[in-house]
Amino acid sequence: MTVHAPGPGHRPRAAVAMSPDAASAVLDPQSLAAFRRVCDLAPFPVLDDLTTARARSVLADVELLITGWGCPPLDADVLRAAPLLRAVVHTAGSVRGHVTDACWERGVEVSSAAAANALPVAEYTLGMILLSGKRVLERARDFRAARTRGNWLRTPRGVGNYHRTVGILSASLIGRRVVELLRPHDVRVLLHDPYVDEAEAAGLGVESVSLPELFARCDTVSVHTPLLPTTRGLVSRPLIDAMPADAVLINTSRGAVIDQEALTDAVLAGRIRAVLDVTDPEALPPDHPLWDCEHALITPHLAGSEGNEWRRLADLALAETTRWAAGSGFLHPVRRERLAFLA
Incomplete structure:
Protein backbone atom coordinates (compact mmCIF):
# COMPACT_ATOMS: atom_id res chain seq x y z
CA MET A 1 0.00 0.00 0.00
CA THR A 2 1.26 3.46 -0.88
CA VAL A 3 0.46 6.45 1.31
CA HIS A 4 0.68 10.07 0.32
CA ALA A 5 1.75 13.22 2.13
CA PRO A 6 -0.84 15.90 2.93
CA GLY A 7 -1.13 19.18 1.11
CA PRO A 8 -0.84 22.86 2.08
CA GLY A 9 -3.02 23.94 4.98
CA HIS A 10 -3.41 20.46 6.44
CA ARG A 11 -2.70 20.00 10.15
CA PRO A 12 -1.80 16.35 10.57
CA ARG A 13 -2.74 14.49 13.70
CA ALA A 14 0.55 13.61 15.42
CA ALA A 15 1.84 11.90 18.54
CA VAL A 16 5.19 11.61 20.30
CA ALA A 17 6.52 8.06 20.65
CA MET A 18 9.74 7.74 22.69
CA SER A 19 10.84 7.28 26.29
CA PRO A 20 9.77 9.97 28.77
CA ASP A 21 13.43 10.77 29.44
CA ALA A 22 14.12 11.25 25.74
CA ALA A 23 11.11 13.50 25.36
CA SER A 24 12.19 15.62 28.35
CA ALA A 25 15.69 15.96 26.92
CA VAL A 26 14.92 16.66 23.27
CA LEU A 27 11.53 18.35 23.30
CA ASP A 28 11.64 21.42 25.51
CA PRO A 29 8.51 23.56 25.97
CA GLN A 30 9.47 25.90 23.11
CA SER A 31 9.90 22.98 20.71
CA LEU A 32 6.61 21.43 21.75
CA ALA A 33 4.84 24.74 21.24
CA ALA A 34 6.34 24.99 17.76
CA PHE A 35 5.19 21.46 16.89
CA ARG A 36 1.68 22.31 18.09
CA ARG A 37 1.57 25.23 15.67
CA VAL A 38 2.22 22.82 12.79
CA CYS A 39 0.24 19.75 13.77
CA ASP A 40 -2.52 18.55 16.07
CA LEU A 41 -0.30 16.97 18.70
CA ALA A 42 -1.82 14.35 21.00
CA PRO A 43 -1.61 15.27 24.68
CA PHE A 44 1.18 13.88 26.82
CA PRO A 45 2.28 11.53 28.33
CA VAL A 46 4.33 10.26 25.42
CA LEU A 47 3.76 6.84 23.93
CA ASP A 48 6.48 4.52 25.21
CA ASP A 49 4.30 1.39 25.19
CA LEU A 50 2.21 0.98 22.06
CA THR A 51 0.15 -1.93 23.42
CA THR A 52 -1.88 -0.03 26.03
CA ALA A 53 -5.51 0.97 25.57
CA ARG A 54 -4.54 4.65 25.62
CA ALA A 55 -1.85 4.14 23.01
CA ARG A 56 -4.25 2.28 20.74
CA SER A 57 -6.77 5.10 21.11
CA VAL A 58 -4.16 7.70 20.09
CA LEU A 59 -2.82 5.57 17.24
CA ALA A 60 -6.29 5.12 15.77
CA ASP A 61 -6.24 8.52 14.07
CA VAL A 62 -2.57 9.48 14.07
CA GLU A 63 -0.99 10.41 10.70
CA LEU A 64 2.49 11.30 11.90
CA LEU A 65 4.66 9.92 14.69
CA ILE A 66 7.46 12.02 16.18
CA THR A 67 9.84 9.37 17.47
CA GLY A 68 13.02 9.29 19.52
CA TRP A 69 15.18 7.11 21.73
CA GLY A 70 13.04 4.43 23.36
CA CYS A 71 10.35 4.28 20.69
CA PRO A 72 8.93 0.73 20.53
CA PRO A 73 9.08 -1.13 17.21
CA LEU A 74 6.43 -0.03 14.73
CA ASP A 75 5.56 -3.55 13.66
CA ALA A 76 2.58 -4.92 11.76
CA ASP A 77 0.44 -5.08 14.90
CA VAL A 78 1.12 -1.41 15.68
CA LEU A 79 0.38 -0.41 12.10
CA ARG A 80 -2.95 -2.22 12.20
CA ALA A 81 -3.80 -0.03 15.20
CA ALA A 82 -2.63 3.05 13.24
CA PRO A 83 -4.42 2.76 9.88
CA LEU A 84 -3.84 6.44 9.01
CA LEU A 85 -0.10 6.56 9.82
CA ARG A 86 1.78 8.02 6.85
CA ALA A 87 5.06 9.36 8.21
CA VAL A 88 7.66 9.01 10.96
CA VAL A 89 9.90 11.91 11.96
CA HIS A 90 12.78 10.65 14.11
CA THR A 91 14.49 13.09 16.49
CA ALA A 92 17.67 10.99 16.63
CA GLY A 93 19.91 9.16 14.16
CA SER A 94 19.35 5.48 13.44
CA VAL A 95 15.81 4.25 12.76
CA ARG A 96 16.75 0.57 12.83
CA GLY A 97 15.35 0.04 16.31
CA HIS A 98 11.77 1.03 15.53
CA VAL A 99 11.09 1.33 11.79
CA THR A 100 10.28 -2.22 10.68
CA ASP A 101 9.65 -3.91 7.34
CA ALA A 102 5.94 -3.36 7.92
CA CYS A 103 6.50 0.41 7.71
CA TRP A 104 8.34 0.16 4.39
CA GLU A 105 5.74 -2.23 2.99
CA ARG A 106 2.97 0.22 3.80
CA GLY A 107 4.97 3.06 2.22
CA VAL A 108 5.33 5.10 5.40
CA GLU A 109 7.70 8.02 4.80
CA VAL A 110 10.60 8.24 7.25
CA SER A 111 12.87 11.14 8.21
CA SER A 112 15.84 11.09 10.56
CA ALA A 113 17.84 13.74 12.40
CA ALA A 114 21.09 11.87 11.67
CA ALA A 115 22.45 14.89 9.79
CA ALA A 116 21.94 17.09 12.86
CA ASN A 117 23.52 14.51 15.16
CA THR A 299 34.78 9.25 27.22
CA PRO A 300 31.20 8.17 28.06
CA HIS A 301 29.67 8.10 24.56
CA LEU A 302 29.27 11.87 24.71
CA ALA A 303 30.30 12.83 21.17
CA GLY A 304 26.69 12.78 19.94
CA SER A 305 24.09 15.37 20.79
CA GLU A 306 23.82 16.30 24.46
CA GLY A 307 22.69 19.30 26.50
CA ASN A 308 21.85 22.28 24.30
CA GLU A 309 22.67 20.21 21.20
CA TRP A 310 19.40 18.30 21.65
CA ARG A 311 17.66 21.44 20.45
CA ARG A 312 19.32 20.98 17.04
CA LEU A 313 17.63 17.58 16.76
CA ALA A 314 14.26 19.05 17.67
CA ASP A 315 14.71 21.92 15.22
CA LEU A 316 15.48 19.55 12.35
CA ALA A 317 12.51 17.34 13.23
CA LEU A 318 10.27 20.40 13.38
CA ALA A 319 11.49 21.58 9.98
CA GLU A 320 10.81 18.14 8.52
CA THR A 321 7.33 18.05 10.06
CA THR A 322 6.58 21.49 8.65
CA ARG A 323 7.70 20.45 5.16
CA TRP A 324 5.70 17.23 5.27
CA ALA A 325 2.55 18.92 6.53
CA ALA A 326 2.81 21.38 3.64
CA GLY A 327 3.16 18.55 1.12
CA SER A 328 6.80 19.31 0.30
CA GLY A 329 8.26 15.99 1.43
CA PHE A 330 11.26 15.39 3.65
CA LEU A 331 14.63 17.04 3.18
CA HIS A 332 16.31 14.23 5.16
CA PRO A 333 14.46 11.06 4.11
CA VAL A 334 15.57 7.57 5.07
CA ARG A 335 15.38 5.20 2.10
CA ARG A 336 14.78 1.50 2.56
CA GLU A 337 17.38 0.62 -0.06
CA ARG A 338 20.05 2.52 1.93
CA LEU A 339 19.46 0.66 5.22
CA ALA A 340 22.26 -1.83 4.53
CA PHE A 341 24.75 1.06 4.65
CA LEU A 342 23.33 2.91 7.67
CA ALA A 343 24.01 2.47 11.36
Whole structure:
Protein backbone atom coordinates (compact mmCIF):
# COMPACT_ATOMS: atom_id res chain seq x y z
CA MET A 1 0.00 0.00 0.00
CA THR A 2 1.26 3.46 -0.88
CA VAL A 3 0.46 6.45 1.31
CA HIS A 4 0.68 10.07 0.32
CA ALA A 5 1.75 13.22 2.13
CA PRO A 6 -0.84 15.90 2.93
CA GLY A 7 -1.13 19.18 1.11
CA PRO A 8 -0.84 22.86 2.08
CA GLY A 9 -3.02 23.94 4.98
CA HIS A 10 -3.41 20.46 6.44
CA ARG A 11 -2.70 20.00 10.15
CA PRO A 12 -1.80 16.35 10.57
CA ARG A 13 -2.74 14.49 13.70
CA ALA A 14 0.55 13.61 15.42
CA ALA A 15 1.84 11.90 18.54
CA VAL A 16 5.19 11.61 20.30
CA ALA A 17 6.52 8.06 20.65
CA MET A 18 9.74 7.74 22.69
CA SER A 19 10.84 7.28 26.29
CA PRO A 20 9.77 9.97 28.77
CA ASP A 21 13.43 10.77 29.44
CA ALA A 22 14.12 11.25 25.74
CA ALA A 23 11.11 13.50 25.36
CA SER A 24 12.19 15.62 28.35
CA ALA A 25 15.69 15.96 26.92
CA VAL A 26 14.92 16.66 23.27
CA LEU A 27 11.53 18.35 23.30
CA ASP A 28 11.64 21.42 25.51
CA PRO A 29 8.51 23.56 25.97
CA GLN A 30 9.47 25.90 23.11
CA SER A 31 9.90 22.98 20.71
CA LEU A 32 6.61 21.43 21.75
CA ALA A 33 4.84 24.74 21.24
CA ALA A 34 6.34 24.99 17.76
CA PHE A 35 5.19 21.46 16.89
CA ARG A 36 1.68 22.31 18.09
CA ARG A 37 1.57 25.23 15.67
CA VAL A 38 2.22 22.82 12.79
CA CYS A 39 0.24 19.75 13.77
CA ASP A 40 -2.52 18.55 16.07
CA LEU A 41 -0.30 16.97 18.70
CA ALA A 42 -1.82 14.35 21.00
CA PRO A 43 -1.61 15.27 24.68
CA PHE A 44 1.18 13.88 26.82
CA PRO A 45 2.28 11.53 28.33
CA VAL A 46 4.33 10.26 25.42
CA LEU A 47 3.76 6.84 23.93
CA ASP A 48 6.48 4.52 25.21
CA ASP A 49 4.30 1.39 25.19
CA LEU A 50 2.21 0.98 22.06
CA THR A 51 0.15 -1.93 23.42
CA THR A 52 -1.88 -0.03 26.03
CA ALA A 53 -5.51 0.97 25.57
CA ARG A 54 -4.54 4.65 25.62
CA ALA A 55 -1.85 4.14 23.01
CA ARG A 56 -4.25 2.28 20.74
CA SER A 57 -6.77 5.10 21.11
CA VAL A 58 -4.16 7.70 20.09
CA LEU A 59 -2.82 5.57 17.24
CA ALA A 60 -6.29 5.12 15.77
CA ASP A 61 -6.24 8.52 14.07
CA VAL A 62 -2.57 9.48 14.07
CA GLU A 63 -0.99 10.41 10.70
CA LEU A 64 2.49 11.30 11.90
CA LEU A 65 4.66 9.92 14.69
CA ILE A 66 7.46 12.02 16.18
CA THR A 67 9.84 9.37 17.47
CA GLY A 68 13.02 9.29 19.52
CA TRP A 69 15.18 7.11 21.73
CA GLY A 70 13.04 4.43 23.36
CA CYS A 71 10.35 4.28 20.69
CA PRO A 72 8.93 0.73 20.53
CA PRO A 73 9.08 -1.13 17.21
CA LEU A 74 6.43 -0.03 14.73
CA ASP A 75 5.56 -3.55 13.66
CA ALA A 76 2.58 -4.92 11.76
CA ASP A 77 0.44 -5.08 14.90
CA VAL A 78 1.12 -1.41 15.68
CA LEU A 79 0.38 -0.41 12.10
CA ARG A 80 -2.95 -2.22 12.20
CA ALA A 81 -3.80 -0.03 15.20
CA ALA A 82 -2.63 3.05 13.24
CA PRO A 83 -4.42 2.76 9.88
CA LEU A 84 -3.84 6.44 9.01
CA LEU A 85 -0.10 6.56 9.82
CA ARG A 86 1.78 8.02 6.85
CA ALA A 87 5.06 9.36 8.21
CA VAL A 88 7.66 9.01 10.96
CA VAL A 89 9.90 11.91 11.96
CA HIS A 90 12.78 10.65 14.11
CA THR A 91 14.49 13.09 16.49
CA ALA A 92 17.67 10.99 16.63
CA GLY A 93 19.91 9.16 14.16
CA SER A 94 19.35 5.48 13.44
CA VAL A 95 15.81 4.25 12.76
CA ARG A 96 16.75 0.57 12.83
CA GLY A 97 15.35 0.04 16.31
CA HIS A 98 11.77 1.03 15.53
CA VAL A 99 11.09 1.33 11.79
CA THR A 100 10.28 -2.22 10.68
CA ASP A 101 9.65 -3.91 7.34
CA ALA A 102 5.94 -3.36 7.92
CA CYS A 103 6.50 0.41 7.71
CA TRP A 104 8.34 0.16 4.39
CA GLU A 105 5.74 -2.23 2.99
CA ARG A 106 2.97 0.22 3.80
CA GLY A 107 4.97 3.06 2.22
CA VAL A 108 5.33 5.10 5.40
CA GLU A 109 7.70 8.02 4.80
CA VAL A 110 10.60 8.24 7.25
CA SER A 111 12.87 11.14 8.21
CA SER A 112 15.84 11.09 10.56
CA ALA A 113 17.84 13.74 12.40
CA ALA A 114 21.09 11.87 11.67
CA ALA A 115 22.45 14.89 9.79
CA ALA A 116 21.94 17.09 12.86
CA ASN A 117 23.52 14.51 15.16
CA ALA A 118 26.54 14.19 12.84
CA LEU A 119 27.79 17.70 13.59
CA PRO A 120 28.62 17.34 17.32
CA VAL A 121 30.28 13.98 16.63
CA ALA A 122 32.39 15.60 13.91
CA GLU A 123 33.23 18.51 16.23
CA TYR A 124 34.34 16.07 18.96
CA THR A 125 36.46 14.21 16.42
CA LEU A 126 38.12 17.37 15.14
CA GLY A 127 38.88 18.45 18.69
CA MET A 128 40.41 15.08 19.54
CA ILE A 129 42.49 15.00 16.35
CA LEU A 130 44.01 18.38 17.16
CA LEU A 131 44.40 17.78 20.90
CA SER A 132 46.00 14.37 20.44
CA GLY A 133 48.32 15.69 17.72
CA LYS A 134 49.56 18.34 20.15
CA ARG A 135 49.50 15.77 23.00
CA VAL A 136 47.62 18.36 25.04
CA LEU A 137 46.07 16.07 27.64
CA GLU A 138 49.28 14.16 28.37
CA ARG A 139 51.36 17.31 28.57
CA ALA A 140 48.80 18.97 30.84
CA ARG A 141 48.97 15.93 33.11
CA ASP A 142 52.76 16.10 33.22
CA PHE A 143 52.64 19.87 33.83
CA ARG A 144 50.25 19.36 36.74
CA ALA A 145 52.54 16.73 38.25
CA ALA A 146 55.80 18.66 37.81
CA ARG A 147 54.41 22.18 38.37
CA THR A 148 56.97 23.40 35.86
CA ARG A 149 56.91 23.67 32.10
CA GLY A 150 60.33 22.31 31.26
CA ASN A 151 62.26 23.18 28.10
CA TRP A 152 59.65 23.70 25.40
CA LEU A 153 62.36 23.96 22.72
CA ARG A 154 63.04 20.26 23.25
CA THR A 155 59.53 19.20 22.35
CA PRO A 156 59.83 16.08 20.13
CA ARG A 157 59.26 16.70 16.42
CA GLY A 158 56.48 14.13 16.40
CA VAL A 159 54.34 16.50 18.46
CA GLY A 160 52.11 18.91 16.52
CA ASN A 161 49.56 19.01 13.72
CA TYR A 162 51.55 20.52 10.83
CA HIS A 163 51.28 18.10 7.89
CA ARG A 164 49.90 15.40 10.16
CA THR A 165 48.30 12.60 8.12
CA VAL A 166 44.73 11.89 9.19
CA GLY A 167 42.82 8.84 8.01
CA ILE A 168 39.04 8.74 7.82
CA LEU A 169 37.48 5.28 7.83
CA SER A 170 34.14 5.60 6.00
CA ALA A 171 32.63 8.58 4.21
CA SER A 172 29.49 8.43 6.33
CA LEU A 173 27.54 11.54 7.25
CA ILE A 174 29.92 12.03 10.17
CA GLY A 175 33.02 11.08 8.22
CA ARG A 176 32.20 13.67 5.56
CA ARG A 177 31.61 16.35 8.19
CA VAL A 178 35.01 15.58 9.73
CA VAL A 179 36.63 15.95 6.31
CA GLU A 180 34.86 19.30 5.92
CA LEU A 181 36.00 20.53 9.34
CA LEU A 182 39.59 19.49 8.64
CA ARG A 183 39.88 21.60 5.47
CA PRO A 184 41.18 24.79 7.14
CA HIS A 185 43.95 22.84 8.89
CA ASP A 186 47.41 21.92 7.60
CA VAL A 187 46.82 18.18 7.57
CA ARG A 188 46.75 15.53 4.85
CA VAL A 189 43.51 13.56 4.76
CA LEU A 190 43.27 9.98 3.49
CA LEU A 191 39.98 8.11 3.12
CA HIS A 192 39.00 4.49 2.90
CA ASP A 193 35.48 3.78 1.79
CA PRO A 194 34.78 1.00 -0.73
CA TYR A 195 31.76 2.91 -2.05
CA VAL A 196 33.69 6.11 -2.85
CA ASP A 197 35.66 6.15 -6.09
CA GLU A 198 38.72 8.27 -6.81
CA ALA A 199 36.72 10.99 -8.57
CA GLU A 200 34.37 11.45 -5.61
CA ALA A 201 37.32 11.36 -3.21
CA ALA A 202 39.01 14.09 -5.22
CA GLY A 203 35.82 16.14 -4.96
CA LEU A 204 35.97 15.74 -1.19
CA GLY A 205 39.59 16.88 -1.22
CA VAL A 206 40.96 13.59 0.12
CA GLU A 207 43.12 10.76 -1.17
CA SER A 208 41.36 7.43 -1.56
CA VAL A 209 43.44 4.51 -0.25
CA SER A 210 43.04 0.85 0.63
CA LEU A 211 42.21 -0.19 4.17
CA PRO A 212 45.72 -1.50 4.95
CA GLU A 213 47.27 1.65 3.49
CA LEU A 214 45.06 3.87 5.64
CA PHE A 215 46.37 2.28 8.82
CA ALA A 216 49.98 2.03 7.67
CA ARG A 217 50.29 5.67 6.54
CA CYS A 218 48.27 7.70 9.01
CA ASP A 219 49.35 9.42 12.21
CA THR A 220 45.68 9.45 13.26
CA VAL A 221 42.87 7.18 12.13
CA SER A 222 39.28 8.15 12.94
CA VAL A 223 36.63 5.44 12.65
CA HIS A 224 33.21 6.42 11.29
CA THR A 225 31.99 3.06 10.00
CA PRO A 226 28.50 1.96 11.02
CA LEU A 227 28.27 -1.35 12.85
CA LEU A 228 26.92 -3.85 10.33
CA PRO A 229 27.48 -7.61 10.00
CA THR A 230 30.18 -6.85 7.45
CA THR A 231 31.99 -4.28 9.62
CA ARG A 232 32.08 -6.12 12.96
CA GLY A 233 35.77 -6.48 13.84
CA LEU A 234 36.74 -4.61 10.67
CA VAL A 235 39.63 -2.87 12.45
CA SER A 236 41.57 -6.06 13.03
CA ARG A 237 44.80 -6.90 14.81
CA PRO A 238 46.89 -6.78 11.59
CA LEU A 239 45.60 -3.26 10.85
CA ILE A 240 46.27 -2.06 14.39
CA ASP A 241 49.72 -3.64 14.37
CA ALA A 242 50.50 -1.83 11.10
CA MET A 243 49.90 1.62 12.59
CA PRO A 244 52.99 3.83 13.00
CA ALA A 245 54.47 4.14 16.47
CA ASP A 246 52.59 6.71 18.60
CA ALA A 247 49.72 6.85 16.09
CA VAL A 248 46.25 7.64 17.45
CA LEU A 249 43.11 5.61 16.89
CA ILE A 250 39.87 7.52 17.48
CA ASN A 251 36.53 5.71 17.61
CA THR A 252 33.17 7.51 17.76
CA SER A 253 31.32 4.83 15.81
CA ARG A 254 30.62 1.56 17.64
CA GLY A 255 33.05 -0.36 19.80
CA ALA A 256 32.55 -3.67 18.00
CA VAL A 257 33.93 -2.24 14.75
CA ILE A 258 37.37 -2.59 16.39
CA ASP A 259 39.00 -5.74 17.72
CA GLN A 260 38.96 -4.62 21.36
CA GLU A 261 41.55 -7.17 22.51
CA ALA A 262 44.02 -6.19 19.80
CA LEU A 263 43.52 -2.51 20.53
CA THR A 264 44.02 -3.07 24.25
CA ASP A 265 47.26 -4.95 23.64
CA ALA A 266 48.67 -2.19 21.42
CA VAL A 267 47.67 0.63 23.78
CA LEU A 268 48.93 -1.11 26.93
CA ALA A 269 52.24 -1.69 25.18
CA GLY A 270 52.47 2.07 24.58
CA ARG A 271 52.85 1.53 20.85
CA ILE A 272 49.75 3.56 19.89
CA ARG A 273 47.31 5.86 21.65
CA ALA A 274 43.52 5.63 21.63
CA VAL A 275 40.63 8.05 22.03
CA LEU A 276 37.51 5.97 22.61
CA ASP A 277 34.03 7.42 22.92
CA VAL A 278 32.70 3.87 22.41
CA THR A 279 34.07 0.50 23.47
CA ASP A 280 33.16 -3.18 23.27
CA PRO A 281 31.47 -3.80 25.60
CA GLU A 282 30.10 -0.41 26.54
CA ALA A 283 31.04 0.40 29.18
CA LEU A 284 34.21 -1.58 29.78
CA PRO A 285 34.28 -3.69 32.97
CA PRO A 286 35.48 -1.69 36.01
CA ASP A 287 38.72 -3.68 36.19
CA HIS A 288 39.58 -3.33 32.49
CA PRO A 289 43.22 -2.22 32.14
CA LEU A 290 42.43 0.59 29.68
CA TRP A 291 40.75 2.61 32.44
CA ASP A 292 44.10 3.29 34.08
CA CYS A 293 46.25 3.35 30.96
CA GLU A 294 47.91 6.69 30.28
CA HIS A 295 47.76 6.07 26.53
CA ALA A 296 43.96 5.78 26.42
CA LEU A 297 41.31 8.46 26.77
CA ILE A 298 37.84 6.99 27.31
CA THR A 299 34.78 9.25 27.22
CA PRO A 300 31.20 8.17 28.06
CA HIS A 301 29.67 8.10 24.56
CA LEU A 302 29.27 11.87 24.71
CA ALA A 303 30.30 12.83 21.17
CA GLY A 304 26.69 12.78 19.94
CA SER A 305 24.09 15.37 20.79
CA GLU A 306 23.82 16.30 24.46
CA GLY A 307 22.69 19.30 26.50
CA ASN A 308 21.85 22.28 24.30
CA GLU A 309 22.67 20.21 21.20
CA TRP A 310 19.40 18.30 21.65
CA ARG A 311 17.66 21.44 20.45
CA ARG A 312 19.32 20.98 17.04
CA LEU A 313 17.63 17.58 16.76
CA ALA A 314 14.26 19.05 17.67
CA ASP A 315 14.71 21.92 15.22
CA LEU A 316 15.48 19.55 12.35
CA ALA A 317 12.51 17.34 13.23
CA LEU A 318 10.27 20.40 13.38
CA ALA A 319 11.49 21.58 9.98
CA GLU A 320 10.81 18.14 8.52
CA THR A 321 7.33 18.05 10.06
CA THR A 322 6.58 21.49 8.65
CA ARG A 323 7.70 20.45 5.16
CA TRP A 324 5.70 17.23 5.27
CA ALA A 325 2.55 18.92 6.53
CA ALA A 326 2.81 21.38 3.64
CA GLY A 327 3.16 18.55 1.12
CA SER A 328 6.80 19.31 0.30
CA GLY A 329 8.26 15.99 1.43
CA PHE A 330 11.26 15.39 3.65
CA LEU A 331 14.63 17.04 3.18
CA HIS A 332 16.31 14.23 5.16
CA PRO A 333 14.46 11.06 4.11
CA VAL A 334 15.57 7.57 5.07
CA ARG A 335 15.38 5.20 2.10
CA ARG A 336 14.78 1.50 2.56
CA GLU A 337 17.38 0.62 -0.06
CA ARG A 338 20.05 2.52 1.93
CA LEU A 339 19.46 0.66 5.22
CA ALA A 340 22.26 -1.83 4.53
CA PHE A 341 24.75 1.06 4.65
CA LEU A 342 23.33 2.91 7.67
CA ALA A 343 24.01 2.47 11.36
